[in-house]
Amino acid sequence: MGKITAGLLCVAIMGSSGCVFDKDNKSANKTDTQLRELISDAGLTGNPAAGRDIASILDPKAQLGMQLFFSKALGGDQDSACVSCHHPALGGGDGLSLPLGVGADNTDLLGPGRERSGSVLPNVPRNAPTTFNIALWDQVLFHDGRVESLSKIPGKNGSAGAIRTPDSAPGTADSNAGANLTVAQSRFPVTSAAEMRGASFEFGNSNQTVRDHLAARLADTGAGSGELSTPDADGIAGDDWQAAFEEVYKGEADVANLISYARIADAIGAYENSQVFVDNPWKAYVEGDNSALSAAQKRGAMLFFRAADDGGAGCANCHRGDFFTDEKFHNIAMIQIGEGKGDGANNDDDFGRFRESKELKDKYAFRTPTLLNIEVTGPYGHAGAYNNLQDVIRHHLNPQNAIDDFFASALTWCHNIAQLSEVADCDALYTHAEDNTRSALTLLTDLQDKGLSKLQNISLDNAQVEDLVAFMQALTDPCVKSTSCIGQWIPDTSTTGAAGLQINAEDANMQPLLHN
Ligand code: HEC
Ligand code: HEC
Known part of the structure; x- marks a missing residue:
């Protein structure tokens, strides 16, 4: 602790003029001095979640969101869930180059070996990004930013201004986007034929019709067109989800109207936004602990932050x-x-x-x-x-x-x-x-x-490339590699969840997915 304090003081007092660690910190050397100068110049604090109100995974809303995230009830044909492509034990993604969404031979098999009609060929055109730290994006989601804040000052997670989504024209706000970018995004996978909707469910109907129908399915009221529209034809009973929504949203609407897609998106967003994993060795280093990084990681960090004309990799x-x-x-x-x-x-x-x-x-x-x-x-x-x-x-x-x-x-x-x-x-x-x-x-x-x-x-030799890799490995929060820690974001696999539709993920050897 003494060491950390010394480092912090040094950064705070000396600022970008560099700092020579005092006798409290014998491990300080030239590399640390130079690296701390780069850190100071870049204005880094080490903690990207600072000043954010991050909900706990134990929050009832995040718990409801977790149940929804893992449930095939939101797949048009009940064969795909958010987690099919974003499993916490697969780094918040699917471990594949390109995803396989609806129509999997074994809906519980995630990662390498997942097949559709006996083939591993993907049916989705882009890599599934991680949902980890999704709460930290303020401006854009998706590889092409088609969910984005339109505000010059977007606020945390885009919560301050208007949000544009694929439901609104470029540059115009989607008035139904919800509270933040994460919530806005979670309105779309269920409308994608390849990811979750399937080929026939609400075919040709609007995104909102798809969502309304799914909400009606969970409430067991039946609505809209499609094969699963009548109550109970889909195997979901009225009390499968009602109590859980009442626990979180009671009073927001009369009980019969409590389950809406807006609230489904809201709860899924709370679950995803609880996935903040930023406690890594780099953070400890920036906060003052010189011993948090290896020599290779420090060399890699120097390359990373230095501009090309300063001998770095830019x-x-x-x-x-x-x-x-x-x-x-x-x-x-x-x-x-x-x-x-x-x-x-x-x-x-x-x-x-x-x-x-x-x-x-x-x-x-x-x-x-x-x-x-x-x-x-x-x-x-x-x-x-x-x-x-x-x-x-x-x-x-x-x-x-x-x-x-x-x-x-x-x-x-x-x-x-x-x-x-x-x-x-x-x-x-x-x-x-x-x-x-x-x-x-x-x-x-x-x-x-x-x-x-x-x-x-830029020309780097192999050793320098390895140093950069070592640095990037210092950006891993140990939680994401720990079964017990990451397990908090995975529902109890000894049950099959509401209406038996929970995905309890397994790998190609039929072993439970535990951690990366
Ligand atoms: C079949 C795989 C698949 C399923 C199922 C799926 N996703 Fe995704 N997800 C993707 C892919 C692929 C992208 C990137 C698409 C793009 O950028 O065009 C993505 C992007 C995202 C992003 C944005 C990440 C970022 O960094 O911008 C979030 C958040 C997300 N998905 C959450 C969800 C939620 C919530 C669900 C369920 C409602 C879901 N996904 C279902 C594959 C999937
Ligand atoms: C010009 C801006 C730019 C610079 C400079 C840059 N990157 Fe990137 N980097 C990107 C973009 C954009 C992507 C995503 C490209 C894509 O998928 O089409 C990316 C992707 C990556 C990825 C893959 C991430 C993933 O989730 O798939 C890694 C790792 C990475 N960059 C590391 C580095 C390192 C290390 C350096 C310095 C040597 C560097 N980048 C320099 C813009 C940049």
Whole structure:
């Protein structure tokens, strides 16, 4: 404790002028002095959750949200839940390059080995981001930011101003978005045919009709069209969810109208926003404990925060601040695989932020991801094309070389992607993957030539790349790797939940998913 206090005092008193640790702290050395100067210059506190009102997972609303998050009751055909792609034991994602949503052969099997109709081929075009620390985003959610705060001062988690969603036109507010970005987002997966809705449930009807029907299903009142509309035809009885909603929302509406999709989204949002995992070695270091990082992690941190012209890797140009993101969009020519979002000449490309903004500078630009807990949230990139952090770093340092390497042996790139490698003739999949990726590279090179990109080509040796990886591993909160700790965000697996629709996740060996 004495050591920590000494460090804090030093930062506070000496500020950016640097600080020489006193005799209390014999481990202080030149590296620490330099690193603390970078930390001070960047204005870091180490705690991205500071000043936020983070709900506990033990809060009844978060508990209700957890039940909903894990329940197939919200899947149109009752075969998919939020957790199908965002399991706490899989780093808040699904451990896959690209997700498999509805129609799984075994709905409880998550991660590698998950299949639809006997195939591991995904039916969703983008990598599932982690839900960990979702409460810390203030401006944009999704890889392309299609849920976003319209306010110049968005407030914590976008709670201060108007929120735009896919239900409203670009630049205009969705008046039903809810209290914050997380709640707004949770209104959409249930409307996606590939993720949760399925092909026939409320086919062709509006997003709100889908939501109303799901709420009516939980309340067992029956509403709207579709095969599951009559009470009890769906196996859900009126008392399966009613008591739980009454415990949290009693008094907000008369009992018969308590279960609405707005409240479902509100509760799911509370559960997700309780997933704050920021207690990592880096935070301890920034807060003053010089012994919290290894020598390699300190070297990696120096590279990370130093600008390229100062011998660094310039990572903090974009992965900025305590949350390691500027919440902005950049084209870094990340590898594009999968079925895409229907863009480009062959309808299998993904133009990223351009799809929303229609501005050329945003073509192939994706949101800068946070790097907290990055060790457990792979595969990486918006299409999950990279399995490890070394490859992601090399891509940033020289996209041209990385793309050449990735596609080096004509059409065998798929063998490097765990999820696809076992698919017979995977070479025949996604035949435009290379062309689409190279289109992004052409635009990136053009931006770089004009001095408009924050991504610079940088040459690092292997040892430096390993140092950067070591640094990023210091961003892991031990909770996310502990069965008992992360288990608080997983419902009791000795029950099957309301109407028996709870997903109790298992891996390809039929073993319970415990932690990453
Ligand atoms: C079939 C897989 C799948 C299911 C089921 C699913 N998601 Fe997702 N989720 C994704 C993918 C893929 C994305 C990224 C989509 C994009 O950016 O275009 C995403 C994005 C998100 C994000 C934004 C993350 C960020 O960093 O911006 C949140 C939050 C989220 N999902 C929560 C949920 C909730 C809540 C549910 C249930 C109501 C749900 N998801 C169901 C795959 C899934
Ligand atoms: C120009 C802005 C920019 C710079 C500079 C930058 N990044 Fe990134 N980084 C991004 C964007 C944008 C993505 C997501 C791209 C995508 O998926 O299409 C990303 C993705 C990543 C990922 C994968 C995250 C995930 O969840 O999939 C890692 C890891 C990463 N960056 C680390 C680094 C490191 C280390 C450096 C310094 C060597 C760095 N970045 C420099 C913008 C940047």
